[in-house]
Amino acid sequence: MELSGWGRYPRHSSNVVSPGSPRELAMLQRHIPTYVARGNGRSYGDAGIGAGVTLDMRRFDRMKGFDETSGLLTVEAGVLLADLIDRFLPRGFFPAVVPGTRFVTIGGMIAADVHGKNHHWVGGFGDHVEALKLMFPSGQTVRCSRDENSDLFKATIGGMGLTGTIVEATIRLIKVETGWMGQNTVRAENILSAVQLLTANEGASYAVAWVDCLSKGNALGRSLVYLGEHVSLDALQERKPGAPIYPNTRGRGIAVPLDAPGFLLNRHSIRAFNALRYARARTKDELVTWQSYFFPLDGLDQWNRLYGRRGFLQYQFVLPHQTASRVLPEIMGEIATSGNPSFLAVLKTLGKGGGQLSFPMPGVTLALDFPISDSIFSLLDRLDRLVVEGGGRLYLAKDARQRPETFEAGYPNLSIFRQQRRAIGAEGRLASMLSKRIAV
Amino acid sequence: MTTQPGTALIIGGTSDIGRSTALVYAEHGWKVILTARNDEEGLREVNHLLTASQAKAELCHLDILDTESFGPFINSLDTLPNTVVCVVGMLPTQSRAVADTAYASLSLRTNFEGPAILLGMLADRFEKRGTGTIVGVSSVAGNRGRASNYVYGSAKAGLTAFLSGLRGRLWHSGVRVVTVMPGFVRTRMTDGMKLSPFLTAEPDEVAEAIYEAAELRHRDIIYVRRSWRLVMGVIAAMPEGVFKRVKF
Numbered sequence: 001m002e003l004s005g006w007g008r009y010p011r012h013s014s015n016v017v018s019p020g021s022p023r024e025l026a027m028l029q030r031h032i033p034t035y036v037a038r039g040n041g042r043s044y045g046d047a048g049i050g051a052g053v054t055l056d057m058r059r060f061d062r063m064k065g066f067d068e069t070s071g072l073l074t075v076e077a078g079v080l081l082a083d084l085i086d087r088f089l090p091r092g093f094f095p096a097v098v099p100g101t102r103f104v105t106i107g108g109m110i111a112a113d114v115h116g117k118n119h120h121w122v123g124g125f126g127d128h129v130e131a132l133k134l135m136f137p138s139g140q141t142v143r144c145s146r147d148e149n150s151d152l153f154k155a156t157i158g159g160m161g162l163t164g165t166i167v168e169a170t171i172r173l174i175k176v177e178t179g180w181m182g183q184n185t186v187r188a189e190n191i192l193s194a195v196q197l198l199t200a201n202e203g204a205s206y207a208v209a210w211v212d213c214l215s216k217g218n219a220l221g222r223s224l225v226y227l228g229e230h231v232s233l234d235a236l237q238e239r240k241p242g243a244p245i246y247p248n249t250r251g252r253g254i255a256v257p258l259d260a261p262g263f264l265l266n267r268h269s270i271r272a273f274n275a276l277r278y279a280r281a282r283t284k285d286e287l288v289t290w291q292s293y294f295f296p297l298d299g300l301d302q303w304n305r306l307y308g309r310r311g312f313l314q315y316q317f318v319l320p321h322q323t324a325s326r327v328l329p330e331i332m333g334e335i336a337t338s339g340n341p342s343f344l345a346v347l348k349t350l351g352k353g354g355g356q357l358s359f360p361m362p363g364v365t366l367a368l369d370f371p372i373s374d375s376i377f378s379l380l381d382r383l384d385r386l387v388v389e390g391g392g393r394l395y396l397a398k399d400a401r402q403r404p405e406t407f408e409a410g411y412p413n414l415s416i417f418r419q420q421r422r423a424i425g426a427e428g429r430l431a432s433m434l435s436k437r438i439a440v
Numbered sequence: 441m442t443t444q445p446g447t448a449l450i451i452g453g454t455s456d457i458g459r460s461t462a463l464v465y466a467e468h469g470w471k472v473i474l475t476a477r478n479d480e481e482g483l484r485e486v487n488h489l490l491t492a493s494q495a496k497a498e499l500c501h502l503d504i505l506d507t508e509s510f511g512p513f514i515n516s517l518d519t520l521p522n523t524v525v526c527v528v529g530m531l532p533t534q535s536r537a538v539a540d541t542a543y544a545s546l547s548l549r550t551n552f553e554g555p556a557i558l559l560g561m562l563a564d565r566f567e568k569r570g571t572g573t574i575v576g577v578s579s580v581a582g583n584r585g586r587a588s589n590y591v592y593g594s595a596k597a598g599l600t601a602f603l604s605g606l607r608g609r610l611w612h613s614g615v616r617v618v619t620v621m622p623g624f625v626r627t628r629m630t631d632g633m634k635l636s637p638f639l640t641a642e643p644d645e646v647a648e649a650i651y652e653a654a655e656l657r658h659r660d661i662i663y664v665r666r667s668w669r670l671v672m673g674v675i676a677a678m679p680e681g682v683f684k685r686v687k688f
């Protein structure tokens with residue numbers, strides 16, 4: 001069957017099997033020559049497409065146990081973040097780290113060591129994993145944690161499914177008093193002032209900037225910086241008396257029913273949208289629901305169809321602080337002059353990564369969306385060179401096209417990671433289209 | 441007409457429809473007892489219920505083919521449940537069921553004999569107590585035997601008739617009997633089949649419909665997707681001379 005990631009590019013054919021129990025999973029793994037696990041397919045490129053077979057993990061969707069006092073929750077790897085929040089937010093618990101969509105699986109979040117808008121402060125999702133159960137190609141299952149099989153644990157956090165199939169994980173949830181967020185919006189004149197604002201506000205629990213990539217000159221990369229805090233019960237009752245403490249958790253949003261014509265998201269429509277958004281932004285402090293703060297895009301189901309049949313690329317890089325102020329404006333300049341429009345551009349600061357192949361490093365990350373076009377690939381090749389030269393790297397969960405050299409240059413722990421793979425018999429057995437493309 | 445939360449016994453706790461139903465009862469504050477023949481899989485479901493819903497939940501071992509064990513099983517329950525929902529079933533491959541008598545017998549017993557005997561025994565206890573609700577998950581396949589699945593269909597027809605008779609016997613004793621016709625449902629049972637989206641329900645939808653019919657609206661027979669009533673109306677109206685020639 002033809003499979004793709006969220007960007008719908010590239011598409012590859014792969015045999016999909018959906019095991020229903022650990023026993024069935026072990027049996028399948030022993031018999032299938034090469035495969036990789038897949039969660040909910042929310043990585044953008046080819047990470048979740050098996051070279052040969054793809055093991056769909058979504059039937060591993062049972063929760064196993066929860067301890068109120070420690071906040072430790074054990075779940076199977078195919079549990080959706082959305083279901084976890086549905087069940088635990090009304091009890092006053094929230095995941096310590098969430099990505100920009102809640103339609104991801106716990107296994108997928110660990111495999112990509114996803115970062116939230118609070119990485120500078122709490123680390124990645126992997127930093128809140130206490131322990132995991134990992135299944136090797138032989139069908140053997142091992143437990144790993146920071147104390148037990150710790151090297152394998154660090155290889156698996158951010159390891160993109162290439163060190164074994166995560167079957168189960170124990171993660172730590174944080175306590176929240178309400179499902180509301182206090183949001184402060186601050187305008188930044190250009191990309192560098194956005195970076196400054198983000199670093200100056202590292203005391204905020206959550207911080208993210210939305211960047212306008214089509215503005216030019218002095219306004220190159222003008223941004224809106226959103227700072228967020230969980231709202232206490234007292235503050236909610238004072239500011240929104242009578243509001244539900246945990247606003248609506250169910251519901252999937254409105255669906256985009258068909259592929260939009262490819263021209264819908266073009267330079268002009270995006271420029272108009274950006275200008276409107278920037279002009280309308282209010283700087284005052286407001287209370288918004290957890291959904292609209294963390295997952296604004298989830299309100300529109302299958303929004304990836306807006307990019308038309310050809311799909312789109314997501315390009316996310318990180319640059320260390322030392323080079324970011326020099327290289328970021330260069331990158332923004334390249335994009336603006338190339339005329340390739342990016343509808344979404346999101347800027348965050350990151351701290352140290354927790355796993356051997358984790359994407360984060362102390363620095364600044366920018367994520368961009370580009371519709372597939374003839375000129376986009378050469379633009380991104382040029383950007384790759386700037387990123388590598390600046391000591392940065394690209395996020396594997398978003399990648400669909402980087403070359404092995406770019407990958408090797410960005411991930412210095414690659415050789416230890418390869419050793420781990422050899423040690424558990426993963427070489428040649430565990431492979432995704434991503435791992436083949438970038439020669440992991 | 442809402443019922444106070446009580447105890448629900450789900451026969452077939454590892455089925456996709458059964459586990460959705462268990463979760464709906466649990467979310468309404470009921471205590472849930474699940475049965476499974478595979479204890480490892482049963483434990484997964486009970487742990488999920490306990491973790492996801494904070495309800496009380498227990499697991500009991502039960503094989504629907506082992507009719508001898510039904511008496512001891514019922515006696516082992518701490519309290520007699522308020523509601524029992526039986527979802528156990530098996531969809532055989534028709535061609536194999538025609539050729540292999542042991543296989544045909546397995547399907548007949550799993551879909552009819554086991555559920556009917558177990559529900560009959562629970563009905564007697566409920567009748568003595570004077571309250572209780574019995575929910576049997578049957579199938580539209582039992583409404584009329586079709587060439588392509590009559591081994592399954594005839595067993596479900598037996599179950600439907602059994603439930604109908606039971607309802608008649610018990611209606612004045614305070615015990616209610618609900619027959620559920622799910623139509624197509626996207627579950628393990630129908631995995632890989634091409635099903636019309638209009639006629640196919642999700643397991644949660646069936647679970648909600650069961651809860652509503654059994655505990656809120658007190659219905660006798662439900663078709664989860666209303667469109668099925670129409671389809672089955674047309675099928676019932678066909679003269680046998682025509683029906684036997686139709687291939688479906």
Ligand SMILES: Cc1cc2nc3c(=O)[nH]c(=O)nc-3n(C[C@H](O)[C@H](O)[C@H](O)COP(=O)(O)OP(=O)(O)OC[C@H]3O[C@@H](n4cnc5c(N)ncnc54)[C@H](O)[C@@H]3O)c2cc1C
Pocket residue numbers: 005006036037038039040041042043044047048057077078098099100101103104105106107108109111112113114115116159160161162164165166167297397398432
């Ligand atoms: C709208 C949107 C916003 C996003 N925002 C962010 C963000 O803010 N921060 C961020 O970090 N990411 C973000 N992402 C990316 C997303 O969080 C990651 O790609 C995540 O890995 C997707 O999880 P999934 O379950 O869909 O996994 P898939 O996409 O199916 O798989 C991703 C990787 O995980 C592996 N994997 C999946 N399940 C298992 C398992 N059980 N065992 C072993 N390996 C497994 C796969 O092999 C693959 O390599 C965003 C994605 C979208 C679509």
Ligand SMILES: NC(=O)c1ccc[n+]([C@@H]2O[C@H](COP(=O)([O-])OP(=O)(O)OC[C@H]3O[C@@H](n4cnc5c(N)ncnc54)[C@H](OP(=O)(O)O)[C@@H]3O)[C@@H](O)[C@H]2O)c1
Pocket residue numbers: 452453454455456457458476477478481502503504505527528529530531550577578579580621622623624625626627628629630
């Ligand atoms: N899916 C549909 O389209 C559809 C349509 C109409 C009616 N139905 C009916 O709905 C009910 C539930 O089906 P489903 O779709 O949820 O399918 P399912 O997931 O395959 O469930 C079947 C259940 O029956 C259990 N079972 C089979 N033999 C058993 C035995 N000897 N002892 C104990 N348990 C046994 C299975 O247990 P194991 O897990 O151990 O195998 C499983 O829990 C069935 O009665 C089915 O006929 C389904």
